[in-house]
Amino acid sequence: MSAEPKDPMLPRPFRIEKVRRELSDTFTVEMVPEAGGEFAFAPGQFNMLYVFGVGEVPISISGDPADRSRLIHTTRAVGAVTNAMDRLKVGDVLGVRGPYGTPWPVEAAFGRDLVFVAGGVGLAPLRPAITMAIANRDRFSRVVVLYGARTPDDILFKKELERWRSRFDMDVSVTVDRATQRWGGNVGVVTNLVAKRGFEPARTTAFVCGPEGMMRYSAIALEKAGVARGAIYLSMERNMKCGCGLCGHCQWGPHFACKDGPVFRYDRIADLLTVREL
């Protein structure tokens, strides 16, 4: 059963069941609908989360799409709303509108190599797609996760990355931009990992998520490695307000990031990425 309201602007109350500190400024909340029922979403979609009395923000869903019993969001506390959200506790209630937006086309990549390129907290919106890829592992050729973070202390979902890396049917590489001698792993930008490959470019679909600059250079690196533009997908962030294509707040060139995105095919947006002030 899905408890979706008819009015897309009306938030549904969700009660927080778990709060997990991921990094010094990043946290995960697990919620269930107050009215009961399930919450269905596709990997890559987002919700508008409403901290009552403070405001509303778009946050990608980071949970397992196969588990409809709970809604999981991971975010970084960077503004008034996410900082207020960071102060919420188990039992508090958040307003939820969604799910909105275009998903990662996981099923369209069946039979191909699937490469995830994530940067920083951008691993969170990719997590549902990675989970879905693992659940359908036999339907893909290679599954590769390339993850870049600022420092070793900024690596998100560390335990999960370790678990994925321990699988024999998945390649996981992590790099950090800066480190001291205590770190024994890769140092360098995530595009270096793309250059090292470990996938067959001609039959690769790539999902990229992270800060916009990181996505831009990762897409360039993927293309340079031989991956077709039409097989690269990026999750774009813009200042969303309604979340469902009504207000035009998130207009980005000819697109509305909330409705036509957040997941865009690279060949449709490559030119927009280099337009200043857009």
Next chain:
Amino acid sequence: MAQPHDLGTIIDAHPFFKGIDAELRALLVGCAANERFEPGDRLSREGRPADKFYLVRAGHVAVEAALPGRQPIILETVGENEVLGWSWVVEPFLATFDARAVTPVRAVSFDGTCLRAKMANDPALGYEVLKRFVPVITHRLATARLQLLDLYGPATAPELEEKVKKVKKAKRKAG
């Protein structure tokens, strides 16, 4: 110890010299040696003569900078199928940073003095080697610039100020 013909095979198999002409490769072999390093071993030290470069065959090397009063910072790691060191080809042939083996490392080293002399005598070899090093140098420059951008870091103070200004302006316009 690897024989010259073995070194030739290893050089051929390494992506850095992929497809090199057999005659030129034979000249390279004369300056090459097979080497092994244990974790913690130094492959180069900042300010010392950069008399070698390495084709890394296995393992990881950290390129580091040590600053007074701070822990040494790892700037990048170089691993399997990559090339380490280009100061040997740029005057005054001194290492710019330290290079330390993080794991056991197997590599083919090339004597810079030997190779520079051969490159000076044989422009075809000189062109071939430089043609392969220039992309490495530009790649390292590009990635160093990306690291400088601090893409995952918080917005800088000027960026935040700019954002606040924009919001205030929009609010004023909206009345």
